[in-house]
Amino acid sequence: MSGFLRVAAIVPSVRVADFGYNAEQIIALMTRADGAGVEVACFPELCLTAYTCQDLFAHELLIDQAETALLRVMEFSRSLPRLITIVGLPILYGNRLYNCAAVVHQGRLCGIVPKTYLPNYKEFYEQRWFASADTLPADAEVLICGQSVPISPQLLFHTEYCTFAIEICEDLWAPIPPSSYHALAGAEVIFNLSASNELIGKATYLHNLIAGQSARSLCAYVYSSCGYGESTQDLVFGGHALVAESGRFLAKGQRFSMQPQIITADIDLNAIRLDRRVNTTYAHSSAHNHVADHYRTIDIDMTEMQTGQSSLQRIVDPLPFVPAGNALDERCEEIICMQSEALAKRIEHTHAKTVVLGISGGLDSTLALLVCVHAFDRLQMDRRGIIGITMPGFGTTDRTYTNALDLMKGLGITIREISIREACELHFRDLGHDGKTHDVTYENVQARERTQILMDAANQMGGFVVGTGDLSELALGWATYAGDHISMYGLNASIPKTLVRHLVSWMARTIADDYSAKTLLDIVATPISPELIPADEDGNITQKTEDLVGPYELHDFFLYHTLRYGRRPATIYALARMAFDGHDDRVPVYEEDVIKHWLQVFFRRFFAQQFKRSCLPDGPKVGSCSLSPRGDWRMPSDACSTAWLDECAKL
Numbered sequence: 001m002s003g004f005l006r007v008a009a010i011v012p013s014v015r016v017a018d019f020g021y022n023a024e025q026i027i028a029l030m031t032r033a034d035g036a037g038v039e040v041a042c043f044p045e046l047c048l049t050a051y052t053c054q055d056l057f058a059h060e061l062l063i064d065q066a067e068t069a070l071l072r073v074m075e076f077s078r079s080l081p082r083l084i085t086i087v088g089l090p091i092l093y094g095n096r097l098y099n100c101a102a103v104v105h106q107g108r109l110c111g112i113v114p115k116t117y118l119p120n121y122k123e124f125y126e127q128r129w130f131a132s133a134d135t136l137p138a139d140a141e142v143l144i145c146g147q148s149v150p151i152s153p154q155l156l157f158h159t160e161y162c163t164f165a166i167e168i169c170e171d172l173w174a175p176i177p178p179s180s181y182h183a184l185a186g187a188e189v190i191f192n193l194s195a196s197n198e199l200i201g202k203a204t205y206l207h208n209l210i211a212g213q214s215a216r217s218l219c220a221y222v223y224s225s226c227g228y229g230e231s232t233q234d235l236v237f238g239g240h241a242l243v244a245e246s247g248r249f250l251a252k253g254q255r256f257s258m259q260p261q262i263i264t265a266d267i268d269l270n271a272i273r274l275d276r277r278v279n280t281t282y283a284h285s286s287a288h289n290h291v292a293d294h295y296r297t298i299d300i301d302m303t304e305m306q307t308g309q310s311s312l313q314r315i316v317d318p319l320p321f322v323p324a325g326n327a328l329d330e331r332c333e334e335i336i337c338m339q340s341e342a343l344a345k346r347i348e349h350t351h352a353k354t355v356v357l358g359i360s361g362g363l364d365s366t367l368a369l370l371v372c373v374h375a376f377d378r379l380q381m382d383r384r385g386i387i388g389i390t391m392p393g394f395g396t397t398d399r400t401y402t403n404a405l406d407l408m409k410g411l412g413i414t415i416r417e418i419s420i421r422e423a424c425e426l427h428f429r430d431l432g433h434d435g436k437t438h439d440v441t442y443e444n445v446q447a448r449e450r451t452q453i454l455m456d457a458a459n460q461m462g463g464f465v466v467g468t469g470d471l472s473e474l475a476l477g478w479a480t481y482a483g484d485h486i487s488m489y490g491l492n493a494s495i496p497k498t499l500v501r502h503l504v505s506w507m508a509r510t511i512a513d514d515y516s517a518k519t520l521l522d523i524v525a526t527p528i529s530p531e532l533i534p535a536d537e538d539g540n541i542t543q544k545t546e547d548l549v550g551p552y553e554l555h556d557f558f559l560y561h562t563l564r565y566g567r568r569p570a571t572i573y574a575l576a577r578m579a580f581d582g583h584d585d586r587v588p589v590y591e592e593d594v595i596k597h598w599l600q601v602f603f604r605r606f607f608a609q610q611f612k613r614s615c616l617p618d619g620p621k622v623g624s625c626s627l628s629p630r631g632d633w634r635m636p637s638d639a640c641s642t643a644w645l646d647e648c649a650k651l
Contacts, residue, residue: 003270003571004312005162005189007222008038009241011253011261014229016050017062023048023069027076029260030085036264039161039302040084042191044226044239045115045169046099048073048089051195052231057129063092070102070109071145078107084157084300086166088193093142093151096131101166101193103157103298111298112142112151115168116178123197123235126170138294153178154185154295159302162188162269169194169225172209183217184286185295188272190217194225197235203255206240215247218275218282220267228258243267246275250314266312274566311578318553318579318587320560321499321623332506335499335622339491340374342620343466346489347379354463358454358484359388359408360531361400363500364468366407366523368491370507372466373411386413387461391450393420395531397541403523410516416457420449443532447483454487464488467617472497474616474627475559476549476602477609484530485612490619494626496559497528497552528552549605550598553587554580558602563625563633569647573599600648607641 010033012025026043033041045051048069049062056062066089077085084105091100091112098114114133118126133153142151157164165182172179172192179190190213196206214221220243227239241253241263250265276282286292317324323331347355355372359365372386388408392401408415424445428435433442454465467487469479471494479485492500501524508520526541533543546552557576561567567575573595580590613627614637626632 009224011239019065019069045193045195113166164189214244316579343375356458357466361404368468447480493619611637
């Protein structure tokens with residue numbers, strides 16, 4: 001798929017100082033990597049010789065044989081025109097030996113990157129054998145394998161698809177790793193050839209280091225460390241193979257494997273580029289340090305590169321707002337705390353005696369009420385200061401009405417019931433509306449009447465109105481302008497519908513008493529509806545939101561990839577096909593035509609409804625995506641959707 005780069009962290013089995021054997025192993029693994037569609041493959045530090053050669057590094061024969069082994073790899077690379085290979089070996093420049101990474105492609109040696117930081121403490125003695133990259137002239141070139149090649153730690157390797165750079169082992173552990181400068185100079189992917197021995201607890205530290213560096217540098221980080229076959233005279237090498245992207249791991253190998261490993265992953269280059277475009281701190285750091293001025297760029301012709309993989313080697317999460325497994329509980333608790341703290345601050349600042357919110361028996365108002373209770377408890381305020389108003393209308397069903405009352409009773413808040421029927425009928429007469437035509441006027445009159453009641457009740461009782469609308473509704477414009485679109489504090493404004501459901505379920509399982517929990521679970525099971533159209537003859541909900549605007553699983557997926565990564569419709573569609581293909585039992589399978597249809601609906605509504613988002617009340621941001629006009633999303637209300645809809649039409 002366009003915008004993704006397939007990489008591999010490869011751990012071969014080696015023999016110490018057996019150069020021919022090591023070259024054969026590397027060549028065999030190059031073949032396997034190419035067959036797996038890998039575009040850039042990274043091998044461990046000094047893999048052509050083994051890392052643990054010690055004083056043998058000083059021997060002329062070893063240096064010569066390492067070059068011969070490199071030449072074998074280079075010659076073989078001619079048969080794999082789509083693969084870039086990075087291998088480690090010692091290279092002599094002048095009278096000094098350097099611990100280097102060599103970049104090989106189509107029989108060409110593209111560049112040599114020497115190690116900068118040489119550990120010389122505890123079990124490490126690298127300064128005994130090697131010189132630091134800092135000792136090289138800025139424009140140094142080395143003659144090796146019949147080619148004159150740039151040798152420098154400040155090399156950027158550029159293809160038409162991506163830009164990458166290299167650091168070696170200890171470089172990552174430095175206070176300011178070279179990869180920080182590589183990233184600021186433009187490298188999107190960092191490859192690390194390593195030989196990190198195993199110690200108890202070291203693996204966890206290493207993982208944190210790699211995740212942190214990829215997050216801080218807004219890049220992908222590919223790490224390959226030597227494993228089986230290295231000398232165990234004094235040390236053990238476990239063979240780490242890791243791929244991280246912007247702080248999270250895409251792939252991890254098996255430590256202590258006695259077999260060679262190829263760990264592959266598809267890096268999302270577009271996501272990295274978007275983060276860098278919008279992150280002004282990254283741009284400022286790059287400009288302030290002028291690091292790019294000191295780098296040489298090596299162009300690699302990758303016209304035969306197989307980007308555009310038919311399938312991705314990464315899991316596409318159909319519920320990107322909802323973590324799976326145990327992480328969900330932690331996420332839910334954190335969100336509730338954030339929301340309640342924000343609300344508590346607003347209560348204290350306004351000296352409000354009460355908060356007022358409409359309770360419909362639906363998901364959004366339920367979540368808002370639960371957060372209000374949490375905030376009041378934290379402030380040690382009487383829950384009776386929470387005024388829940390149920391406002392039965394023409395579409396209110398017995399199920400939602402009963403759930404609303406039961407929930408308020410169970411939580412011990414103040415309950416008010418104000419029917420909107422008579423007021424709406426009067427308004428219909430004033431408008432000359434027959435009240436029997438269930439059009440947009442019929443629906444919006446009810447929504448605006450409810451909002452008026454809430455606002456006036458808040459004035460009456462010395463409080464403010466807590467809004468219940470969520471992020472998904474804001475994205476689709478599924479709210480009545482100057483109706484439920486307006487409040488005095490939009491508590492759920494950055495919570496998408498898919499997450500609202502899980503938050504309510506979580507609170508039912510972990511916080512609520514048995515009575516309230518039963519009510520909460522029935523609310524979760526109730527079809528989502530504004531209940532503005534009368535129920536059917538059996539009293540069941542007839543106006544189901546997802547029948548009208550589409551499944552929220554799809555819309556939240558579209559929204560996430562639009563806001564978080566700025567993806568175009570074609571990419572979102574391709575990812576959605578993989579996300580909703582049945583691999584995740586949390587969501588149903590959606591056919592291609594269904595995805596296409598609702599994707600068009602999403603972009604049409606997203607653009608057309610911006611005017612509602614341009615005048616939102618305050619509300620706390622809790623996740624990486626928000627539509628607040630004062631925060632993450634600033635868009636003119638008259639922006640044209642033509643290009644997005646045209647691309648949708650071509651899918």
